[in-house]
Amino acid sequence: MIVGLKKLLGKIGYAVLSLWLVFHVFAVFISPAAMPPSSPLLEDGYRFALPYNEALFLNHGYHYFAPDPGASTLIAWEIPRDGEAPAVGRFPDVSVCPRLLYHRYFMLAENLWAFDDETQQDILKAYARNLAAQFGAERISLNRVSHEPSSIMRLQAGGKLDDPETFQEEVLGHFDFSIDLDAASSSAGPKFLR
Amino acid sequence: MSEQRDPYSRASILTSVGRRLDHGFAAWHRFWFEPLDPLMLGVMRLLTGWLLIYNLLVWSLELETFFGRNGLQPLAAVQRVYSSRWIFSFWLWVADYNLWPVHIVCIIVAALFCLGAATRVTSILAFLITISYSQRVPVANFGFDQILGMMCLYLALAPCGAAMSVDMLLRRWWQRRKGLDPSVAPVRLASARMASRLMQLHLCAIYFWSGFSKLKGPTWWTGEAMWNIIANQEYQTVDLTWMAWTPWLPYLIAHVTIAWEASFIVLIWNHRLRPFVLTMGVAMHFGIGAFLGMWTFGLIMTFAYLSFADPEIWRMRLSRFNALTVRARLLSAACLILLISGCAAAPDSPELMLARAKILMDRGQGAEAIPVLDLALQTMPQDPEIYYQRGLVYESLNLPEKALADYVACLQLDKRRTDARNNKAVQLAKLKRFDEAIIAFSELVDLDREDFLGYRNRGLCRFEMHDNAGALQDYDTALELNPDDSSAWFQRGNVQLSLNNLDAAESDFSQALELDTEFAKAWMNRGVVRYRKGEKLLAAEDLTRAQELDSNIVLPAIDFFSDAPPSAAIADVRTVSVWDSCRPLIEAELADRGFTEVVFVREFPDLQCAELTGKVSGQRGTILVTCQQTGKSTVTLPCPDLPALAGGERLPCTLLVLQGPDQNGTDAKVVRFEQQWNPETAHGSPVMMDYEL
Numbered sequence: 022m023i024v025g026l027k028k029l030l031g032k033i034g035y036a037v038l039s040l041w042l043v044f045h046v047f048a049v050f051i052s053p054a055a056m057p058p059s060s061p062l063l064e065d066g067y068r069f070a071l072p073y074n075e076a077l078f079l080n081h082g083y084h085y086f087a088p089d090p091g092a093s094t095l096i097a098w099e100i101p102r103d104g105e106a107p108a109v110g111r112f113p114d115v116s117v118c119p120r121l122l123y124h125r126y127f128m129l130a131e132n133l134w135a136f137d138d139e140t141q142q143d144i145l146k147a148y149a150r151n152l153a154a155q156f157g158a159e160r161i162s163l164n165r166v167s168h169e170p171s172s173i174m175r176l177q178a179g180g181k182l183d184d185p186e187t188f189q190e191e192v193l194g195h196f197d198f199s200i201d202l203d204a205a206s207s208s209a210g211p212k213f214l215r
Numbered sequence: 216m217s218e219q220r221d222p223y224s225r226a227s228i229l230t231s232v233g234r235r236l237d238h239g240f241a242a243w244h245r246f247w248f249e250p251l252d253p254l255m256l257g258v259m260r261l262l263t264g265w266l267l268i269y270n271l272l273v274w275s276l277e278l279e280t281f282f283g284r285n286g287l288q289p290l291a292a293v294q295r296v297y298s299s300r301w302i303f304s305f306w307l308w309v310a311d312y313n314l315w316p317v318h319i320v321c322i323i324v325a326a327l328f329c330l331g332a333a334t335r336v337t338s339i340l341a342f343l344i345t346i347s348y349s350q351r352v353p354v355a356n357f358g359f360d361q362i363l364g365m366m367c368l369y370l371a372l373a374p375c376g377a378a379m380s381v382d383m384l385l386r387r388w389w390q391r392r393k394g395l396d397p398s399v400a401p402v403r404l405a406s407a408r409m410a411s412r413l414m415q416l417h418l419c420a421i422y423f424w425s426g427f428s429k430l431k432g433p434t435w436w437t438g439e440a441m442w443n444i445i446a447n448q449e450y451q452t453v454d455l456t457w458m459a460w461t462p463w464l465p466y467l468i469a470h471v472t473i474a475w476e477a478s479f480i481v482l483i484w485n486h487r488l489r490p491f492v493l494t495m496g497v498a499m500h501f502g503i504g505a506f507l508g509m510w511t512f513g514l515i516m517t518f519a520y521l522s523f524a525d526p527e528i529w530r531m532r533l534s535r536f537n538a539l540t541v542r543a544r545l546l547s548a549a550c551l552i553l554l555i556s557g558c559a560a561a562p563d564s565p566e567l568m569l570a571r572a573k574i575l576m577d578r579g580q581g582a583e584a585i586p587v588l589d590l591a592l593q594t595m596p597q598d599p600e601i602y603y604q605r606g607l608v609y610e611s612l613n614l615p616e617k618a619l620a621d622y623v624a625c626l627q628l629d630k631r632r633t634d635a636r637n638n639k640a641v642q643l644a645k646l647k648r649f650d651e652a653i654i655a656f657s658e659l660v661d662l663d664r665e666d667f668l669g670y671r672n673r674g675l676c677r678f679e680m681h682d683n684a685g686a687l688q689d690y691d692t693a694l695e696l697n698p699d700d701s702s703a704w705f706q707r708g709n710v711q712l713s714l715n716n717l718d719a720a721e722s723d724f725s726q727a728l729e730l731d732t733e734f735a736k737a738w739m740n741r742g743v744v745r746y747r748k749g750e751k752l753l754a755a756e757d758l759t760r761a762q763e764l765d766s767n768i769v770l771p772a773i774d775f776f777s778d779a780p781p782s783a784a785i786a787d788v789r790t791v792s793v794w795d796s797c798r799p800l801i802e803a804e805l806a807d808r809g810f811t812e813v814v815f816v817r818e819f820p821d822l823q824c825a826e827l828t829g830k831v832s833g834q835r836g837t838i839l840v841t842c843q844q845t846g847k848s849t850v851t852l853p854c855p856d857l858p859a860l861a862g863g864e865r866l867p868c869t870l871l872v873l874q875g876p877d878q879n880g881t882d883a884k885v886v887r888f889e890q891q892w893n894p895e896t897a898h899g900s901p902v903m904m905d906y907e908l
Contacts, residue, residue: 088432
């Protein structure tokens with residue numbers, strides 16, 4: 022009797038495990054399928070598996086260097102200083118070591134634009150606040166820099182990878198943290214000026 | 216004699232289906248649950264654990280910066296992103312003062328996992344640690360985090376502590392202590408097979424999507440994608456730009472990459488091809504590590520390949536490793552020689568010189584681009600593109616005759632070049648050969664009925680030829696094709712203005728300004744229209760705005776005073792601080808020059824001018840004062856309507872022009888003082904602005 026029950030439970034467990042394996046493989050394959058362009062069928066499948074994929078950190082697109090590798094993004098910053106030239110810089114900064122940390126900064130500049138506007142503004146503010154704090158400054162400006170890779174022909178013609186024409190800057194904002202710095206414990210946020 | 220069974224009978228069909236189902240279940244069981252030596256899972260745990268520790272140590276360098284509540288990834292923003300999502304990260308609940316204690320515990324757990332101590336528990340914790348770090352800093356994630364999470368998930372499911380682990384050593388030690396013979400024969404576990412299969416299928420999913428997603432992009436088809444990666448300065452750690460002189464190589468790598476990634480899901484299951492497929496993958500990921508600096512990503516991907524390795528075959532392969540490396544070295548040397556042999560600089564081809572000319576043009580060195588293009592034409596005189604590019608350079612150097620000759624030459628070689636045809640017509644118009652330009656633009660619009668620019672430009676030429684009806688017709692068509700073209704609205708407004716259709720002109724200029732609020736000429740010309748309509752204050756606003764936008768715009772003296780509203784109505788005019796600061800200077804200056812009884816009759820702070828009266832040499836006269844802005848070559852001077860002043864009695868007039876103060880704090884100063892000034896000679900009306908192609 023007990024042996025029979027054990028066998029039955031074993032079979033049920035086997036069936037459940039098999040079903041989970043099928044679902045898991047489906048979830049892994051369907052996760053990148055919703056990246057556009059995508060059919061409503063694939064999008065429905067993606068949504069079905071989404072909670073599972075999110076819980077296990079499997080919700081990825083695996084679109085490495087796809088569809089077209091193009092310009093890389095950097096964040097340029099400028100801090101005005103009384104009576105002196107402004108402090109300027111960019112991240113990612115190639116001098117950052119180890120390389121994994123450099124890539125973290127690279128991703129901060131590269132991935133931000135995939136988020137919604139509100140998140141982008143909050144995170145840009147965070148970048149500005151942290152950079153300004155490094156210099157004990159209250160005001161800072163951030164720019165988005167797009168660096169286009171030079172073409173083969175351009176290089177053959179004497180161009181270089183870091184030619185100024187390959188960089189394009191776009192103002193992201195001017196930040197003034199004087200309120201925040203004067204009252205560090207205040208709940209009032211910094212002024213964001215665009 | 217045995218009875219033959221009917222293959223289509225119900226019993227036969229059921230038997231056949233049952234047999235097939237049995238085979239299917241058996242195959243399913245073998246695929247997922249056939250016991251497997253967990254040796255490779257142990258190796259993967261060691262290697263993955265090592266990378267996890269490294270990852271955590273790197274986070275230690277800037278823990279507060281990234282994980283602090285107000286760090287680069289502010290907690291509130293991350294929580295908002297994750298609201299109503301199924302995300303787990305213990306970092307979302309860790310206060311700033313606990314960052315370091317929690318982080319150190321995580322490193323210790325990762326170390327125990329790596330060594331295989333209490334692996335059943337530490338493997339699960341390692342997975343939770345991995346995803347917690349990644350989910351807390353979503354913007355800083357990249358492929359490495361994704362694959363590390365995947366590896367830790369499957370290792371948490373797998374018996375990864377059953378080999379190469381402290382757990383295994385402890386178990387043997389315990390068996391010896393109990394007087395039992397510790398078994399050295401490898402155990403085989405169904406869970407090891409299952410975890411390995413999950414890793415294998417996950418790798419298939421990764422490469423399937425990685426390969427097919429690349430097919431969405433044109434540059435992977437043209438082969439330029441690989442070059443764009445190589446030439447990405449933010450990624451590269453080794454300068455591979457020498458490949459610009461062996462372009463076939465990046466193109467080849469691009470094609471091979473796609474072919475390999477897209478076919479991985481099929482080829483990897485063929486046991487003969489599997490070593491080849493995996494070797495290609497190792498080469499690719501080591502290339503990513505060596506040349507793009509993403510060693511962590513490259514390594515974790517190749518560690519996952521061990522899930523395909525058969526433990527017994529792997530041991531045999533290791534014994535042959537030295538022999539293989541000698542062959543591999545020879546092969547590498549041969550490849551290197553082949554690559555270096557292609558590194559010689561290519562001769563200066565016309566294409567190359569064309570690219571060089573474009574660089575010079577980008578840099579604003581058009582004059583230097585001309586000899587480069589001349590040289591290109593010597594070797595390639597039949598290339599229309601070179602003529603076209605040289606035409607562009609001449610145009611930028613304001614040499615329309617030469618530009619025209621080049622566009623004509625380009626069209627002789629290729630009649631389909633509508634860009635050259637358009638530019639040729641533009642040059643003709645610039646040279647005032649309007650009749651020829653009209654013909655050229657007509658040819659253009661005949662070729663393309665949707666070419667709104669062709670219609671617009673022909674309209675301009677017709678306007679020049681005083682064919683206002685034709686011009687209006689062309690502008691109507693242009694605006695029908697592209698109603699968002701502010702220039703077309705502006706130019707049609709000019710035609711209406713010259714036909715004295717003031718309302719229509721005002722409407723067109725207003726439309727142009729709605730589309731482009733910085734359109735200085737449209738402000739100017741609407742001011743002209745309004746001036747002619749007698750709306751002089753409105754005109755003044757438009758004209759002032761035009762000059763603010765473009766300091767080259769010349770405003771003549773305009774009679775604003777005659778229509779100025781009473782002073783009560785002017786009271787709400789914005790007070791200009793610049794003007795306020797001019798008043799003391801005006802009074803002091805006039806006093807110095809012998810003026811007495813100076814009275815401000817009317818002031819127009821917004822226009823920065825005023826009418827005064829004062830006595831000099833016993834005679835009363837009118838004094839007109841205006842403040843000229845720094846950096847402007849002309850003076851906007853409101854002149855009084857003289858007969859209206861002093862009841863029609865004409866008084867002697869004095870002109871006083873100030874300059875500044877400017878925004879830099881430079882004080883105002885007198886730049887012109889003229890007694891017996893005759894306003895009538897300076898009096899004028901605004902004129903219509905010029906227009907351009």
